Amino acid sequence: MAHIKFYSGEEVPLEMHKVRIVQKLSLPHIERRLEALNEAGNNTFLLKNTDIYLDMLTDxxxxxxxxxxxAAMMESDDSYAGSSTFTKLENKIRDIFGTDYFLPVHQGRAAENVLAKVFVRPGQVVPMNYHFTTTKAHICVNGGSVDEIIIDEGLEVTSSNPFKGNMDIAKLEAIIQKRGAENIAFVRVETGTNLIGGQPHSLENLRQVSNVCNKYGVLLVLDASLLADNLYFIKTREDACKQMSVREITRAIADLCDIIYFSARKLGCARGGGICTRSRDLFMKMRELVTLYEGFLTYGGMSVREIEAITVGLEETMDDDMISQGPQFIAYMVNELDRKGVPVITPPGGLGVHLDAKRFIPHVPQTEYSAGALASALFLVSGVRGMERGSVSEQRDDDGNEVYSNMELLRLAVPRRVFTMSQLKYAIDRIVWLYENRALIGGLKFVEEPKMLRFFFGKLAPTSDWQHKLVAKFRSDLGDSL
Known part of the structure; x- marks a missing residue:
């Protein structure tokens, strides 16, 4: 885990890799970026990659x-059934997680679909540390509901708590006692809670959750998509785990859970996913739906080339240097922005840097989607594409009333081994300029609003001509600097 102090006194993380293949980027001028925003309905999901300089939408x-x-992708066995490529992945899963059964799926939300259809019944509840958008949607579509019981500090934007993703154990037990174990579909813990700043849970907290689930006979399901970051934080922040290897921590986590699912688009650095369990009974309950919705049991909707890449990627995740790269570069950005007074989520988490829109632009109310407005403003002045993680990412209730998010965040994901330090410094520079000119930022309103997952498809428009004023100020201060 390389973190070097330079002779100048500056501390920076070191890239523990060298670049051997490059992809050309473009940085359109600010007038084109304004046109692109209008074409995309101020939804960064709908921007075209050719208009983007740094794509920090997601990892x-x-x-x-x-x-x-x-190299491994060239060895793939493309047999429809019984592929030796799948056997490699199955064996790697068994080696790392200690689970006997593995079901492949094409990505994480496919696993959520299978889990919800098999285990969620109308009226049941799924307690969890915090929801993820597609997870909640799958549960609700199947008649269930979500109860978020993260610790109180999890929703504090600034904190020194190293594990803000921990679940409140007392609340968990109270929910099970109140609702009855038969009305709990399963308990879900998300590693690296996505929507509140990529904040981790501790191994000890997961152990306590597991004890409660065992006490009442409730299934414990782990979303391990952001496991790599969470492993880094457990190893570096949890005293009892500092002498454990990454592999030992991983197995300790897996041993506590009944089902583990993951998106390999995050964990393993390839496109796919899977569901793991030690229970043949649970495996058999899910098996048919994988074949129905995804593909046969030895590919699950994935290319065998991707399966080969996942197998290697999971093994590489057991390396200290690999799991440190994301969190260390994220921490560098967070600390630099914090030092310059820009409101960010602390302590630094995984996945990306999270700007706190409520403090960044307090004059823009949640009714005007402040995190979405900040995402538009940042793209406008920098060509950096982030993702709104606030009220746009929620959806209206059954009566059509707006549901406002606990936090209004702009997430700037830091994909592993993708950006250089100079690119991160460019992003920091433009964020600082925007913060100094934050009074110019205005709100947004929906002009096209889907009923579900509106943050993917919806279109919004500025509530005033604030974007043109921001362009004029940018040109005044930075001239032709794109």
């Missing part, structure tokens, strides 16, 4: 693969 499916992964 899902865009992490750089290693040379060993690329």
């Amino acid at each position: 899902s499916g865009v992490n750089a693969m290693s040379d060993k992964q690329l």
Whole structure:
């Protein structure tokens, strides 16, 4: 885990890789970026890649693969059934997680679909540390509901708590006692809670959750998509785990859970996913739906080339240097922005840097989607594409009333082994300029609003001409600096 103090006194993380293949980027001028925003309805999901300089929308499916992964892809066995490529992945899953049964799926939300259809019944509840958008949607579509019981500090934007993703154990037990174990579909723990800043849970907290689930006979399901980051934080922040290897921590986590599912677009740096369990009974309950919705049991909707890459990527995740790269570069950005007074989520988490829109632009109310407005403003002045993680990412209730998010965040994902330090410094520079000119940022309103997952498809428009004023100020201060 390389973190070097330079002779100048500056501390920076070191890239523990060298670049051997490059992809050309473009940086359109600010007037073109304004046109692109209008075309995309101020939804960064709808921007075209040709209009983007740094794509920090997500780390899902865009992490750089290693040379060993690329080499492994050439060895793939493309048999429809009984592929030796799948056997490699199955054996690697068994080696790392200690689970006997593995079901492949094409990505994480496919696993959520299978889990929800098999285990969620109308009226049941799924307690969890915090929801993820597609997870909640699958549960609700199948008649269930979500109860978020993260610790109180999890929703504090600034904190020194190293494990803000921990579940409140007392609340968990109270929910089970109140609702009855038969009305709990399963308990879900998300590693690296996505929507509240990529904040980790501790191994000890997961052990306590597991004890409660065992006490009442409730299934414990782990979303391990962001496991790599969470492993780093457990190893570096949890005293009892500092002498454990990454592999030992991983097995300790897996041993506590009944089902583990993951998106390999995050965990493993390839496109795919899977569901793991030690229970043949649970495996048999899910098996048919994988074949129905995904593909046969030895490919699950994935290319065998991707399966080869996942196998290698999972093994590489057991390396200290690999799991440190994301969190260390994220921490560098968070600390630099914090030092310059820009409101960010602390302590630094995984997945990306999270700007706190409520403090960044307090004059823009949640009714005008402040995190979405901040995402538009940042793209406008920098060509950096982030993702709104606030009220746009929620959806209206059954009566059509707006549901406002606990936090209004702009997430700037830092894909692994993709960006250089100078690119991160460019992003920091433009964020600082935007913060100094934050009074110019205005709100957004929906002009096209889907009923579900509106953050993927919806279109919004500025509530005033604030974007043109921002362009004029940018040109005044930075001239032709794009």
